[in-house]
Every structure is written in structure tokens, then in C-alpha cells.
Amino acid sequence: MEKMKLRNLFAIGTMVAGLLASTPSFAGNTEGSIEGNRFLHRKEYKDMKATMSRIEKDRDRIAFHKAEYKKNKEAGLVIESHMSKKEIRKAKADLKRDKKYLRIDKCDLQSDQAVAVRQSNSDRRAAKKELQVAEKELRKDTRQGNTADLKADQALVQKLTLKKELKEKQSEALKDDVYAFFIYLDDEISEVV
Template identity: 85%
Template sequence: MEKMKLKNLFLIGMIATGLMAATPSFAGNTEGSIEGNRFLHRKEYKDMKATMSRIEKDRERIAFHKAEFKKNKDADLVIESHMSKKEFLKAKADLKRDKKYLRIDKRDLQSDQQEAIRQSNAERREVKKELRSAKKELRKDTRQGNTADLKKDAAQVEYLTLKKELKAKQSEALKDDVYAFFIYLDDEISDVV
């Protein structure tokens, strides 16, 4: 009997440890920056970084062609000033396009993360549902005095309780991580835009 309890506790401990080890560290970003965040490797974020780089280059192009236009206009070079103005307008259009792409990529990333949060909440609700049914089964076996199933049900309730707590922590950590990531991302975007 005592050996069976120790075996069940050991099994529950191993399962809980395995679940915790298998889950990524969500809110482990203590640096106060976007560095080290797990969203850095997302395609949308990489696209956003590339777009921010293009926005900076577009601004440089605008400044260059604007200066060229003024210089050519002051020198009364009609064709060169016309070409500079055309390039200046193209650069402005590119800047507008890149800003729009940046907004779209950010919105896509936000919707992906909201979907991940919804999925995490659904998994948490599913575990709570399983825990309720396991507790119901445990109460039923307790009323009937069924000792053979009682041990198995108690172990199942303990396992599901640990799993429920773990899912709740993961869900909360994911929300915190997404929130922190978008704060840093907004700062990065505001520096560029």
C-alpha cells in the first residue's frame, strides 16, 4: 500500500516535471527589451524588421532626391529637376507602401497571437472539464466504497490538478509575453515611423 502511494506520487511528480520541462519559458524576458523574446523568430516579425529597414532607406531617398530637385531647380536644369522630382515622388510612394505593409504585418502577428491565446484558453478549459469529471468519478467511488478504483481516481485527480495549474500558468505567461512583446514592438515601430 505504502509502496503504491510512493509510486503514484513519483509518477505524478515525473509527469508534472515533464510537462514543465516541455513547455517553453514564456515570460522569461527580463532584459527590458525585445531581445531574447521567442517571437523574434516569427516570419511576421522578420518581415516587419525588413520593412522598417526599407522605410529608413525610403526616407534617405526622399531627402536625397528632394535636395537634388532643389539643386537642379536652382541651376535651371529643367530635365534634371523633372527627373529628380519624379524620383522624389516615387520614393514618397514607396514610403507610403512600406508603412502600409508594416501595419498589415503587425496586424497579422497580433491576430496570430490572439489565436494562440484562444487555443491556450481552450486547452485550459478542457483540462478543467476533465478534472471535474475525474472528481465526480472519485466522489462516486467514495460513496460506493470501491477502494480499487479509488486509488486510481485519486491519482488521476492529482495529475489533472497539476496539469490544470500548469495550463493556467502557461496561459497567463503567454498573455504576459505577448503584451510585453507588443509594447517593445510599438516602441521599435515608433522609432522608425
């Protein structure tokens, strides 16, 4: 249990680091599709795609076994029609299970994205706070007339201002990506379910 928690925390940390490392935004993508989104290659999304494919196969199995049942019933084959009924029940149970897995995978993915967004916002607030401390130190040195530290403080304030702006852009890009990704993901799921 403890190993699983550590593994999940490590996975979330890795995900957050990866999301923050890349800044291109999906919102700028004019194609209007899920293709090209950086979440496309995530394990959860691939699991969802596999589950959607199983749902389609389950529906095909149900249709096939219903046709077999009807054909066997008309031919008067009692045992074969009974076996077809069993297969229909199994296929329906598989369909129900796969739909449940799909909902769970989507909830897990939304949860992971919410954690990433919260972490991004936390990093943005930390950068802002760090800048405020540096600006306070700059004002203090300016008031005291401490010219030796003034240049270093100005350079630090400039560096932290750029860092704060970068964190804000990354945070907004992440929010846009998550929003757009789930819009297209919902469309994909509604086509299958």
C-alpha cells in the same frame, strides 16, 4: 484559395503547439527589451523588421532626391529637376506602401497571437473540465465504497491537477509574453514611423 486556408490553419496550429511547448515567460526578463523574447524569430516579426528598414531607406531616398531637385533647380537644369521630382514621387509612394505593409503585418501578428491566446485558454478550460469529471468520478467511487477504483481515481485526479496547473501557467506566460512583446514592438515601430 482552399490550399491557402489549409496552409494558414497548419501554420497557426504549429505556432500554437510551439507556444504551448515552451513555458519560460518574457515577463521575467529584466533587460526590458524585445531581445530574448520567443516571438523574436517569428516570420511576421522578421517581415516587419525588413519593412521598417525599407521605410528608413525610403526616407533617405526622399531626402536625397529633394536635395538633387533643389541643386538641379538652382542650376537651371529642367530635365534633371523633372526627373528628380519623379523620383521623389516614387520614393513617397514606396514609403506609403511600406507603411501600409507594416500596419498589415502588425495586424496579422496580433491576430495570430489572439488565436494562440484563445487556443491556450481553450486548452486550459478543457484541462479544468477533465479534472472536474475525474473528481466527480472519485467522489462517486468514495460514496459507493468502491476501493478497487479509488486508487486509480486518486492518481488520475492528481495527474490532471498537475496538468491543469501547467496549462494555467502556460496560458499566463503566453499572455505576459504577448503583452510585453507588443509593448516593445510598438516602441520599435514608433521610432521608425
